[in-house]
Amino acid sequence: MLTTLLLALASAPQAHDALPDAVTLLDRREAALGTLEARARVHGIRIRGRIEMTGSKESAAFEERHRLVNGVEQVLHSVTWGGWGPTTQGTDGVVSWSTDASFGIMVKEGASQGPPRRLWGIARSAPWRSLYAGATTRGLVERDGRKLYELEMKPREGAGERWYLDATTNELARVAVVYPGPTGEEFPMEFGFGDWKAVDGVLYPFRRVQEILTSQFAEGDQPASAPMMSLVYRCESIEHAELDPAELVPPADVVAAIRDPKKRAPSPAEDATRCSLETLEPQYVATIRVTIPADKVSETLAKILPEVGGALAQLGVQPSGPPFSRFHRIDREKNEIDLEAGIAVRGAFQSRGRVKSGELPGGRVAVTWHVGPYHELSKSTDRLGAWIASEKLAARGPFWEVYWTDPGLEPDPSTWRTQILWPVE
Numbered sequence: 001m002l003t004t005l006l007l008a009l010a011s012a013p014q015a016h017d018a019l020p021d022a023v024t025l026l027d028r029r030e031a032a033l034g035t036l037e038a039r040a041r042v043h044g045i046r047i048r049g050r051i052e053m054t055g056s057k058e059s060a061a062f063e064e065r066h067r068l069v070n071g072v073e074q075v076l077h078s079v080t081w082g083g084w085g086p087t088t089q090g091t092d093g094v095v096s097w098s099t100d101a102s103f104g105i106m107v108k109e110g111a112s113q114g115p116p117r118r119l120w121g122i123a124r125s126a127p128w129r130s131l132y133a134g135a136t137t138r139g140l141v142e143r144d145g146r147k148l149y150e151l152e153m154k155p156r157e158g159a160g161e162r163w164y165l166d167a168t169t170n171e172l173a174r175v176a177v178v179y180p181g182p183t184g185e186e187f188p189m190e191f192g193f194g195d196w197k198a199v200d201g202v203l204y205p206f207r208r209v210q211e212i213l214t215s216q217f218a219e220g221d222q223p224a225s226a227p228m229m230s231l232v233y234r235c236e237s238i239e240h241a242e243l244d245p246a247e248l249v250p251p252a253d254v255v256a257a258i259r260d261p262k263k264r265a266p267s268p269a270e271d272a273t274r275c276s277l278e279t280l281e282p283q284y285v286a287t288i289r290v291t292i293p294a295d296k297v298s299e300t301l302a303k304i305l306p307e308v309g310g311a312l313a314q315l316g317v318q319p320s321g322p323p324f325s326r327f328h329r330i331d332r333e334k335n336e337i338d339l340e341a342g343i344a345v346r347g348a349f350q351s352r353g354r355v356k357s358g359e360l361p362g363g364r365v366a367v368t369w370h371v372g373p374y375h376e377l378s379k380s381t382d383r384l385g386a387w388i389a390s391e392k393l394a395a396r397g398p399f400w401e402v403y404w405t406d407p408g409l410e411p412d413p414s415t416w417r418t419q420i421l422w423p424v425e
Contacts, residue, residue, distance in 0.1 A: 019137045019139065019140065019149075020137060020149070021137065022135035022136050022137040022151045022152075023135060025137065025149055025151065025165055025170065026128045026135060026151070026165075028170050029128075029165060029170045029171070029172060030127060030128060032170060032171075032203065033125045033202060033203045034125070034198070034201050034202035034203060035201060038200060038201035038202050039125070039127075039202055041200070041240075042068070042124075042200075042202060042240050043067065043068055043069065043242060043243075044065070044066065044067045044068070044240065044241045044242050044243035045064075045065070045066040045124050045238065045239070045240060045241070046063070046064075046065050046237075046238075046239050046241050046243065047063070047064040047065075047066075047123070047235050047237070047238050048061070048062070048063050048064075048235070048236055048237045049061070049062060049206075049233060049234050049235040049236045049237070050062065050233075050234050050236065051079060051231055051232065051233050051234075052231070052232045052234070053229070053230070053231055053232075054229075054230040054231075054232065055230075058081065058082065060079050060080055060081045060082070061079065061080070062077065062078065062079040062233065063077070063078055063079075064076070064077040064078075064123070065077075065243055065247055065248055066120065066123075066124045067243045067245070067247075067248050068124075071130075072093035073091065073093055073117070073120070073121070073124075073126075074090070074091065074092055074093055074245075074248040075089070075090045075091050075117075075120045075248070076088065076089075076090040076247070076248045076249075076250070077089040077090055077120075082313065086099075087099050087100055087101065088250070088251060088254070089116065090248070090250060091113065091116070091117055091120070092248075092250065092258075095107055095108065095109050095113065095258055096108045096109075096113035096116055096117055097250060097254050097257070097258065098116075098182075099251065099253070099254060100182070101318055101319045101320065102319050102320075102321060102322050102323075102343070103182040103265050103321075103322055103404070104182075104264065104265035104320075104321065105253060105254055105257040105263065105264050105265060106182045106264060106265050107254075107257055107258055107261070107264050108180055110157065111155075111157035111158035112158075112180045113180075114155050114157060114158045115158075115161070115177040115178065115179050115180065116179070116180075118131045118132075118155070118161070118177075119175070119177070119191060122172065122175065122191075122193070122205075123204070123205065123208065124204070125202055125203060125204055128153075131153075131155070132153045132154055132155055132156070133154050133155065133156045134154045135151050135152060135153050135154060135163070136151065136152045136154075137149060137150070137151055137152075138150040138151065138152050138162075140167060141164070143164060143173070143174065144173075146166055146167075146168075146173060147166070147167040147168065148164040148165060148166060148167060148173055148174070149164070149165045149167055150162060150163075150164055151163040151164070151165065159178055161175060161176060161177045161178075162174075162175065162176040163175055164176075171193075171194075171196055172193050172205075173192065173193060173194070174190055174191065174192050174193070175190065175191045175193070176188070176189070176190045176191075177189055177190075177191070181405075181410070182265050182267070182404065183265065183266070183267040183268065183404045183405070183417045184267050184268065184417065185405060185410055185415055185417070187212055187213075187409065187410065188212075188213045189210060189211060189212055189213060190211045190213060191208060191209065191210055191211070192207075192208065192209035192211070193205040193207070193208055194206075194207045194209075195207040197238075199238050199239065199240065200240055202240075204235075204238050205235075206234070206235040206238065207232070207233070207234055207235070208232075208233040208235075209230060209231070209232050209233070210230065210231040210232075210233070211229075211230045212229045212230075212409055229408075229409065265404075266404075266419060267404075267417070268369040268371060268417060269369075272368075272369040272370070272371045272417075273368065273369075273380070273383065274368065274369075275366060275367065275368045275383070275384055275387040275388075276366070276367055276368075277364055277365070277366055277367070277424070278364070278365055278367050279362075279363065279364055279365075280360075280362050280363065280365055280421075281362045282359050282360065282361060282362035283320075283321065283344050283359060283360040283362070284320070284344065284345050284346065284347055284348055284357070284358075284359055285324075285342050285343065285344050285345060285357075285358050285359060285360055286308050286311065286312055286317065286342045286343055286345050286349070286355055286356070286357060286358075287308065287326075287340045287341060287342030287343075287355070287356055287358055288304045288307065288308060288340070288341060288342060288354050288355055288356070289328075289338070289339070289340040289341075289356070290304070290338075290339055291336060291337070291338050291339070292336070292337055292339055293335055293336065293337075294330070294332070294335045294336060294337050295335070297325070297337065297339065298374060298375075300339065300341070301323075301325060301341055304341045304342070305323050305341060305342070305343070307354075307355065308341075308342045308343050308355055309343060311352050311353070311355040312343065312345065312355075314352075315349055315350070315352060317345050317346070317347075317349045318345065318346045319343050319344060319345055319346075320344045320345055320346045321343065321344030321402070322343070322344070322402055322403055322404055323341070323342070323343050323402075323403050324341065324342065324343070324344065324360075324400050324401060324402045324403065325339060325340065325341040325400060325401050325403075326339070326340040326341070326360070326398055326399070326400035326401075327339060327398050327399060327400070327401075328340060328398045329398070340358075342355075344360070345357075360400065361396075361397060361423050363396075363423060364423065364424050364425070365421045365422060365423050365424065366384055366387065366388050366391075366393065366421070366422045366423075366424050367384075367419065367420070367421050367422075368380055368383060368384045368387070368419075368420050369417060369418065369419055369420070370401075370417075370418040370419075370420060371414075371415065371416070371417055371418075372413065372414055372416060373413035373414065373416060374413070374416065374418070377401065377418060377420075380418075380420055381399065381401075381420055384399070384420055384422055385422070388422060388424060393424040393425065394424060394425040395422055395423065395424055395425075396423045396424060396425050397423045399420060399421060399422035399423075400420075400421055401418050401419070401420050401421075402418065402419040402420075402421065403416075403418055404417045404418065404419060405417045405418070
């Protein structure tokens with residue numbers, strides 16, 4: 001009986017043996033993208049189309065340029081969302097950057113720029129071996145009604161990523177990555193690819209979907225989570241072109257930020273509790289000022305900030321920084337706070353209703369960071385106040401908090417990053 005059982009087990013099909021090798025799958029996909037000769041002729045790509053935000057009527061035109069010279073890739077992606085001003089992303093082949101009307105300029109170096117650069121590589125149908133050091137097959141899963149091979153992709157630096165190849169057509173359907181945020185956050189995202197079409201003998205995805213998730217990877221047939229936000233890129237044209245290097249030069253402010261880290265969006269030091277002195281320029285702001293019960297700050301901000309943002313959109317005023325709140329007076333006996341909250345903007349404007357044009361003061365400020373939930377912010381504010389006293393400095397006005405993490409995109413409060421600034425003599 002034991003012999004019969006062993007023979008039966010030995011002859012039974014094993015699920016893991018039936019899975020095709022990842023390299024075989026990837027090389028098969030590679031061959032379908034186009035011949036080596038056709039792909040070798042491509043040195044520049046210009047992509048034009050529109051971006052749509054799901055659940056919104058907003059859309060914007062985008063243009064993306066890729067230039068590959070001697071194995072070095074340059075990319076410039078630009079888009080303008082209504083009255084919020086232009087944003088760009090790109091790489092010069094050494095570092096990568098992104099600009100945002102609210103968060104400023106972010107420059108990524110080393111492994112931290114890996115995810116965006118690999119995604120640009122996928123968009124231009126780059127050879128998979130130029131993007132990754134290796135790959136293994138994890139399993140066969142069903143997503144969106146399709147059977148997909150799930151592959152663990154191993155970059156030369158940084159965390160692993162997942163590719164999902166259609167088991168029937170071998171098309172690349174989805175890619176799961178952990179994307180770097182502006183101040184050190186890590187956002188789990190999935191990117192869908194579809195509507196693959198040939199241009200001069202090379203296949204490209206004419207549709208891309210970017211989904212921001214609440215958890216990192218799907219497990220088995222289950223998606224990582226329902227996306228909190230989705231952007232759909234619909235490519236209207238993809239053409240091969242010999243691009244002038246000047247067409248891919250970063251904007252002047254990005255060039256300045258690449259050279260000088262002080263011109264980039266700020267981020268916490270390795271020790272986020274460290275306090276320091278900085279010198280700031282005055283900052284134009286759009287704000288609403290109210291006196292409220294001390295326990296109503298979060299509830300009040302949830303009403304004020306959208307109101308300010310809506311007024312700016314109607315006025316065509318561009319933001320230049322993330323939301324903030326300034327505490328003019330905290331009366332513990334009356335349980336009352338004199339609160340001013342709003343958004344940094346590019347210049348003065350005509351006040352509208354209770355949304356006022358104003359300034360945050362320049363000059364010397366004491367600065368620290370708070371990493372964690374908002375209800376614990378007072379601990380970091382007290383720490384900064386104690387440091388000011390220990391350094392024998394004198395405050396010259398109320399402190400303010402700058403909220404560098406969007407809780408709508410990052411659901412984990414333990415990772416929220418808030419900068420606290422206190423002007424001093």
